[in-house]
């Protein structure tokens with residue numbers, strides 16, 4: 349099989365993680381160029397892949413000025429920075445792996461899809477949940493007719509109290525203007541996955557959601573604006589304390605990976621304390637510039653009258669998604685690892701285990717979906733076979749449009765047609 353030459357745009361958490369997959373299969377792919385403005389990230393990823401200095405660029409624009417220098421590009425910049433590189437690299441003829449969400453508006457998503465189709469390049473969005481062993485098994489069970497026709501699905505995305513605090517109150521996805529709204533940033537995965545499981549078009553959506561808790565008026569009396577400055581009796585009693593989340597619960601126990609390594613490229617007690625003292629992750633969760641919701645419900649009705657209710661909430665342990673699928677001949681209860689199938693005819697329960705060992709790396713991230721996606725994308729490019737891609741233009745655009753409609757419903761209080 350041909351060795352796929354790869355350009356990585358954005359060497360942050362996702363870009364460097366996909367790079368590690370490439371290192372595990374050198375016969376199938378090689379990173380030949382990178383673009384990243386932060387020197388220490390550029391050097392770390394460049395060194396890991398032996399990228400020559402002249403192929404280490406400061407920005408994607410510098411690469412886009414040159415003729416095509418790789419078969420495929422992995423676009424792993426932040427949410428607001430997907431559209432311009434996606435269109436530019438499509439026009440240059442690169443096959444594209446684009447991080448989700450495609451873009452923060454429906455119009456921008458449509459422009460990306462139009463450019464990709466015009467260029468005729470391969471295109472996959474990182475809807476990693478479609479690529480998990482668990483989803484593949486679930487699709488197989490559903491296709492076998494084991495539970496008949498799906499009538500209703502109940503789905504919970506338990507973001508988790510500390511993950512919400514890290515990413516959506518203090519971190520990169522806290523503010524809609526700078527990034528995206530919560531449903532797009534976090535639950536475009538869920539909406540896309542539910543559409544994939546239901547396997548038919550959605551007709552209407554409706555949503556409620558609020559930023560209920562992470563607001564200044566919910567701060568404990570006497571709390572400081574930084575956890576390091578907070579009176580000890582308040583700090584020790586706060587589940588969202590940055591000292592608790594990054595130091596007591598993680599670094600002090602020897603865990604220096606995500607999310608601790610988001611605070612500093614080099615992780616030591618000193619660098620993390622410095623980040624807590626001066627950076628965004630040391631702020632009190634009640635004194636941030638966050639505006640994205642901390643709880644949201646979405647109801648969906650499909651073209652055959654089947655329905656879905658989906659809940660996103662910050663207020664739970666950080667864990668796998670929970671889904672219950674109710675069919676005409678049986679039901680399935682799942683926690684993203686194990687499926688319990690109940691058959692109405694025999695009253696029998698069958699338990700199917702699809703758990704993937706999580707070693708903390710990107711390849712086991714999202715239940716093996718990150719590795720599954722890279723595996724599929726590299727094969728698709730090597731063989732020029734779009735059928736390997738489960739998250740291409742049309743299906744991704746459709747599920748993104750469902751997300752935009754749901755968010756509009758949350759804002760205007762109306763039921764939205766898709």
Ligand SMILES: NC(=O)c1ccc[n+]([C@@H]2O[C@H](COP(=O)([O-])OP(=O)(O)OC[C@H]3O[C@@H](n4cnc5c(N)ncnc54)[C@H](O)[C@@H]3O)[C@@H](O)[C@H]2O)c1
Nearest residue numbers: 358359360361362383384407408424425426427447448474
């Ligand atoms: N598929 C998933 O499950 C999943 C999970 C988490 C995040 N994401 C998405 O992945 C994307 C990246 O997230 P991340 O956590 O890696 O972010 P990150 O901030 O760690 O990485 C983004 C990188 O892009 C770089 N960058 C900025 N301007 C650039 C330019 N002009 N040219 C090249 N690089 C540039 C930044 O310096 C940074 O290193 C986001 O859109 C995010 O929503 C997807």
